[in-house]
Amino acid sequence: MSLVTRGRRLARHRGKTPMQLRVELDEAVCTLIALTTEVDNLGAERAQLELQLDQAGIDLSGALEDLRASEAEKAHLRIELHALRAFKANVLATTVPPMERDIDPDEQPTHPTGFDVRPLWDALGPVVAVAAPRAADPAHIPHTTRIKPAEEVA
Structure with missing residues (x-):
């Protein structure tokens, strides 16, 4: 018996049959298609998340602009409040001379x-x-x- 014949015989018994190889090939193709589909789905989800991130950035910049505007308005209103308080204090100030003021007996x-x-x-x-x-x-x-x-x- 030749060495080649003996190798073929051993390869047939130890190796897989063509049917088993076709089944494995079909499983590998299915796995490849499933992984490709998963990559595509993850890419679409990433694009959606990037859009949400961009929208959140736009919303944040708008909120920051609103905050700055409200802080400026708050400072303006605070100045106006101080002016009104000073005016009220001047209007309600005691202008009676000291000799005419009432003195509390407990004082x-x-x-x-x-x-x-x-x-x-x-x-x-x-x-x-x-x-x-x-x-x-x-x-x-x-x-x-x-x-x-x-x-x-x-």
């Missing part, structure tokens, strides 16, 4: 009817230099402009 009024709130220079007179021998002694301060307690005034 403690200031000078001339209560506490003396004048500056110290006006209340006590000139300040004595600290370098003088009696400067630290409070007895040398003249008592002509003595502050009266609230009880004495009333």
